[in-house]
Amino acid sequence: MADVDDIDYALRVLAHLRSEQGSECGLHGETPTFAAYISRLRAALPETTVRTYDSYWRVLEREWPDRRLDSPTTTEIDQLVRNRRCSAIVRSNYRGGRGAAANMVAAIRCIYRHAESDRIIRPSENPATDAAKPRKLPSTRHALTFEQVREIGKIASTTGNDQELDSLIVRLHVETACRKGGVLALTVDDLNVDECLIKLREKGETERWQPISPSLMRRLSEHVRRRGGPATTRQVLRYRNGRPVGRSAMTI
Structure with missing residues (x-):
């Protein structure tokens, strides 16, 4: 009977460890969708942060409203950013849509950074980490005469x-x-x-x-x-x- 009791105790310890590990990684519950999590961020983050990223978050709400945060791949994010770059408005300071693409990557990384902090996804499984961000060109700003x-x-x-x-x-x-x-x-x-x-x-x-x-x-x-x-x-x-x-x- 002692051996049976020992095995039963060991199984219960392992089950408890698995439960704690899942809780730490946020994998014990269903991962939220982009629409749901962005709505949560809008209510929690400072107004200036929301204003900075909101136009790019609306793209995600339109393109991936019902997709879970853990479903896109890095390649899919790159494709979404590329589409955003192609649709950038051409103004007098247009630089090939680099700014729109860089801001889109930053907006997506902001979402996943908070998702990591909330233990919704593991850092090793963050698809935005390796998303391609355009190289920043030298500024064209100059002082007025x-x-x-x-x-x-x-x-x-x-x-x-x-x-x-x-x-x-x-x-x-x-x-x-x-x-x-x-x-x-x-x-x-x-x-x-x-x-x-x-x-x-x-x-x-x-x-x-x-x-x-x-x-x-x-x-x-x-x-x-x-x-x-x-x-x-x-x-x-x-x-x-x-x-x-x-x-x-x-x-x-």
């Missing part, structure tokens, strides 16, 4: 249906070199009028106090006062009716 900056300011202040707002946005970018998000996030509480400083909150949740010229501070204060004051909205930049400027209005 003084004449170009002056021309932009002239156009902003003499054309359009809200010349005051447009020229103020350009002036902010020229003096502070801030990002679009910094301009949009600027509130009346971020204006230190006495010290001629504005508080900028930008990418990566960074914050900095940026000196500006007294004339720009006067223009910002007058802009707030003439367009409803702090009681209308806490945001500095606003339309004539007092409504705060949104992301869609920013074109620089």
